[in-house]
Amino acid sequence: xxxxxxxxxxxxxxxxxxxxxxxxxxxxxxxxxxxxxxxxxxxxxxxxxxxxxxxxxxxxxxxxxxxxxxxxxxxxxxxxxxxxxxxxxxxxxxxxxxxxxxxxxxxxxxxxxxxxxxxxxxxxxxxxxxxxxxxxxxxxxxxxxxxxxxxxxxxxxxxxxxxxxxxxxxxxxxxxxxxxxxxxxxxxxxxxxxxxxxxxxxxxxxxxxxxxxxxxxxxxxxxxxxxxxxxxxxxxxxxxxxxxxxxxxxxxxxxxxxxxxxxxxxxxxxxxxxxxxxxxxxxxxxxxxxxxxxxxxxxxxx
Numbered sequence: 001x002x003x004x005x006x007x008x009x010x011x012x013x014x015x016x017x018x019x020x021x022x023x024x025x026x027x028x029x030x031x032x033x034x035x036x037x038x039x040x041x042x043x044x045x046x047x048x049x050x051x052x053x054x055x056x057x058x059x060x061x062x063x064x065x066x067x068x069x070x071x072x073x074x075x076x077x078x079x080x081x082x083x084x085x086x087x088x089x090x091x092x093x094x095x096x097x098x099x100x101x102x103x104x105x106x107x108x109x110x111x112x113x114x115x116x117x118x119x120x121x122x123x124x125x126x127x128x129x130x131x132x133x134x135x136x137x138x139x140x141x142x143x144x145x146x147x148x149x150x151x152x153x154x155x156x157x158x159x160x161x162x163x164x165x166x167x168x169x170x171x172x173x174x175x176x177x178x179x180x181x182x183x184x185x186x187x188x189x190x191x192x193x194x195x196x197x198x199x200x201x202x203x204x205x206x207x208x209x210x211x212x213x214x215x216x217x218x219x220x221x222x223x224x225x226x227x228x229x230x231x232x233x234x235x236x237x238x239x240x241x242x243x244x245x246x247x248x249x250x251x252x253x254x255x256x257x258x259x260x261x262x263x264x265x266x267x268x269x270x271x272x273x274x275x276x277x278x279x280x281x282x283x284x285x286x287x288x289x290x291x292x293x294x295x296x297x298x299x300x301x302x
Contacts, residue, residue: 008042009071011035012050016068017140019058072140077279093122094284099136100145102129102228103247104271107161108145108292116291123284131225132198137276142285148269156277158289160296161270165245168205168260169252173237180260184214191239192218193230205242207264218242231257 014024015035025032043050050064060068100108105127113125128141136144147164151157168187170180181187184207195203202223205216220239224230227243234241235256245265251257259265273292275281281289 006075008038009075011038012042012064013068013072013075015039015051015058016060016064021058069138073137073279076140076142091122092120092283092287094282095124095126096143096282096284096288097126097128097141098143098145098273099128099130099132099134099139099141101131101271102226103244104145104161105129107271112288112291112295116288119291120284120287123287125288130198136274137279142282143273143275143289145271145273148272151272151274154277155274156289157272157274158293158296159270159272160292161272162299163270164268165265166206166242166268167245167248167262167265168240168242169231169234169248169257170240170260171235171237171257172255174234174239175258177237180258182261184216184261184264187216187218187240190218190220192220193233193239193241194218194220194223195227195230195242196223196225198225203242206266207261208266209264213266 011024011028011030014028015021018024018027021032021035021039025035028035039050046063048063049061050067052059052061108127117123117125133146133150134141134144136142148157148159168181170178174191178190181190184205187205192205197203202217205218207214207216218240222230222233222238224233227247230241231243231248231251233239234243235251240260245252245259248257252259273289275285275289
């Protein structure tokens with residue numbers, strides 16, 4: 001039977017994540033030559049190449065990528081179990097790695113994170129802002145945050161966000177040069193600011209009115225991957241942006257932006273924290289999920 005020792009697998013994951021033998025060696029506290037020797041031994045026993053090495057870069061082979069996807073969640077589970085056993089004797093500790101949108105991270109930082117870290121000072125939270133709908137297990141995250149409808153069915157979801165209302169917005173300066181659209185399809189003739197996901201997919205604008213739904217593939221002079229920057233572009237008269245209305249509320253109130261086609265603005269279920277239902281969640285994640293749930297419940301009307 002082919003064996004792979006725990007230190008070898010830990011080293012393999014570190015090299016894959018840093019894409020560098022020297023970078024992984026610094027983190028692990030060993031020499032690059034010792035790390036290289038360990039990986040050559042592992043590749044020899046597995047009879048497959050795990051890394052493509054050049055003088056400037058290190059990249060996983062297809063076999064290496066497959067091994068990483070299988071091994072990383074298992075080692076994360078093992079680390080979580082050890083941390084939980086230790087936490088049972090002492091103060092809860094450990095790390096939580098979460099993939100979320102920038103706006104969701106801002107919500108948690110304002111409302112949940114400060115008290116949570118005060119209550120559990122030995123817990124470390126890593127929040128990674130990303131517009132992609134990532135595979136949280138495959139990419140080494142403990143949890144993610146998405147709109148409720150986009151959460152995979154095999155996940156536990158803790159909903160904490162209000163329903164999200166989206167709308168098309170433009171500055172008065174833009175509307176002085178272009179007549180306001182009266183129907184969603186009028187946007188085809190307008191200069192719209194498009195949103196592109198990290199995957200390369202372009203977001204289609206969806207409208208809803210009295211049971212009617214329509215989806216528009218708009219066009220325009222700019223494409224961006226950050227909603228805040230799209231709002232900035234709209235404020236500067238570049239075109240029409242599609243944004244959560246809560247993020248432009250002040251601009252609408254003070255007249256810097258105008259809400260177009262308000263009766264067509266769709267509503268989506270709020271965001272939620274989610275994590276795998278079929279894996280043992282670490283204590284730190286369970287405590288954080290409870291903190292998120294408690295804050296969400298405190299906002300509910302009595």
